[in-house]
Amino acid sequence: MKIAVDAMGGDNAPAAIVQGGLDAARIADGDFEVVFVGDESQIHEEIERHHFISHLPIHVVHASEVIEMHESPSTAIKRKKDSSIVVCQRLQREGKVDAVVSAGHTGAAMASALIILGRLPGVHRPAVGSVLPSSHGFTFVIDVGANVGARASDLQQFGIMGSIFVNQVMGVEEPRVGLLNIGEEPTKGSHTILKAYELLANSPIHFIGNVEGRDILKGKADVVVCDGFVGNVLLKFAESVGGVFSLYMKKHIGKKIISNLGAFLLKPTFRGLRKIWSYEEYGGAPLLGVKGVVIIGHGSSTPRAITNAILEAAKMVQQNVNEKIKTEMQTLNGVEIVTEKA
Numbered sequence: 006m007k008i009a010v011d012a013m014g015g016d017n018a019p020a021a022i023v024q025g026g027l028d029a030a031r032i033a034d035g036d037f038e039v040v041f042v043g044d045e046s047q048i049h050e051e052i053e054r055h056h057f058i059s060h061l062p063i064h065v066v067h068a069s070e071v072i073e074m075h076e077s078p079s080t081a082i083k084r085k086k087d088s089s090i091v092v093c094q095r096l097q098r099e100g101k102v103d104a105v106v107s108a109g110h111t112g113a114a115m116a117s118a119l120i121i122l123g124r125l126p127g128v129h130r131p132a133v134g135s136v137l138p139s140s141h142g143f144t145f146v147i148d149v150g151a152n153v154g155a156r157a158s159d160l161q162q163f164g165i166m167g168s169i170f171v172n173q174v175m176g177v178e179e180p181r182v183g184l185l186n187i188g189e190e191p192t193k194g195s196h197t198i199l200k201a202y203e204l205l206a207n208s209p210i211h212f213i214g215n216v217e218g219r220d221i222l223k224g225k226a227d228v229v230v231c232d233g234f235v236g237n238v239l240l241k242f243a244e245s246v247g248g249v250f251s252l253y254m255k256k257h258i259g260k261k262i263i264s265n266l267g268a269f270l271l272k273p274t275f276r277g278l279r280k281i282w283s284y285e286e287y288g289g290a291p292l293l294g295v296k297g298v299v300i301i302g303h304g305s306s307t308p309r310a311i312t313n314a315i316l317e318a319a320k321m322v323q324q325n326v327n328e329k330i331k332t333e334m335q336t337l338n339g340v341e342i343v344t345e346k347a
Contacts, residue, residue, distance in 0.1 A: 006036065007064075007319050009102040011091040013041035014109020016305045019043060022108065023031055023051035025311025027050040027326075030038045030061040032312065040102055043089040044069070058319065064167055067090040071109075074304075078112035082120060090114055090346035094121040097297045106289065108302030115292060115301070122297040125327060127334030131294030132233070134170060134306045137243050137288040141224030145171050149236035149290065159199035160184065160230050163193065165333050166293040167228040168210040173324040174291075174317065181218030185235060191215065204215030205230070209333070252267070272345050288313035291321065291337055293330065 010026045012019045019041075026039040033036035033039075041048045045067040052058065052065075070088040072081040082091055093105040094117045107114045115133070122133060146192035147167040152159065164182045171180040184202055186194045191202055191214065207213045216226050221239070231239070288310065298319045302310055321327075 006104075006319060006322055007038045007040050007102040008315050009042050009066075009093040009096050009323075010311070010315065011089045011093050011105070011107035011109050012041040012048050012112075012113075013068070014107040015302065017307070018108070018280035019047050019051050021306060021308045022311055023048060023306035024055070024308070026315060027052070027055055027058055027063065028312040029307060029315035032316065033062075033319065034321040035062060035288070037103075037322075038064060039315065040064045040066055040096070041095070042066045042068050043071070043280050043300040064094060065095065074110055074172040076110070078116040079120075080108065081113060082112075082117050084140055088113075089198065090117050091121070093116055093263045094297070094299075104298035104300070106300045106302060106318050108289070108304060108306040108312045108314075109294045111150070111301055111304075114299060118292055118297065118299045119178060121165070122299075123296055124305045125296055125331045125334060127331065128166075129141065129162060130159050131290050131292055132159075132166065133290045135236075135240050136166055136175075137221060137222035137240070137291040139155070139222050139318045143287070144221050144224060144226060146173070146221070146229045146231065146236050146239060147293070148231065148233040149240045150233045154234065155232035157197050157204055160197070160201035160232070161204035162294070162334065164205050164212065164228065164230045164261045165208055165210055166330050167230065168213045169198055170229050170291060170293060170321075172324060173326050173329060174320050177227050179211045181213045181225070182210050182228040182230065183213050183220070184228050185221075185239075186215035186217065189215050189217065201230070203347055207209060236271075269305040286313065288315075288317040291317070293326075296327070 012022045030039045045065055048065050067089055068089040072088045090107050090113050093302050096102045098121050128153050133151045134145050134147035136143045136145055137148045145167055147163045168180045168182050171177045176322040186198055289300040293300040298318050298321045301316045302314045
């Protein structure tokens, strides 16, 4: 197995990307090869900073261009054909690698996957899923930005793809799938949501009905389905919670001796909370529904985040997630996916 890593993507590239890739190669212990894609001289310079790596299964593929954050994804992909993310996706299409990990331009990662790899048979619109912490561990939210709007049939497919991912990659038996809505009652919501409820209820998944925003962190559902506009707002809000909590504690603890003592005793707890809310613990966000494995990392990904994203990609390949999605999209155990205009 080979995992292509966009070495030039992200705020901390290529240093953090290379370190994360090397760490993943160590952990893999020969299970897969890490293929760094980007400026060859910069990548080799970073690799040489590390020791005891001669035995690691790593490889470098040169790409002379980088898609910058301010560039239009579709335009840049067509113009910069030798950019690191485009070369990564091309390698996957040609069967030279099995997955792609990038912490670079999110739009470019998604657009290049759609243009170069294409969609899985039966998938209307690919979607991006992301993990949020909850009182029971985590909640997988899909979509978090690939589609600003979504039809009812799209939401149905998001639920099916999310259920497969959470089951196969995150190890949850019969994931509970909920539809994000303004109330729990089946009669609430827009026409699209009402139709999506009906479609999800007749899909081969463990659909538990509507869930509200307050239910997400409670862990009521393992998979929460929504369109990309709502999901992205939710994701950005959740990302701010951990930071706000830390600032609050720093501001209000430490003013008195007793507070200092309490802070010392609670330090392991605070460290655990920080870890739970840290995006780097969950790797990256999978783009589900394309003919390949694509993991999109946070722009400010640390080496640890990159390592976890690579391990996540490897597990998707090992579990043959795309084949399972394709099978469900085509057969749904006899339940036809309805294409409609809602």
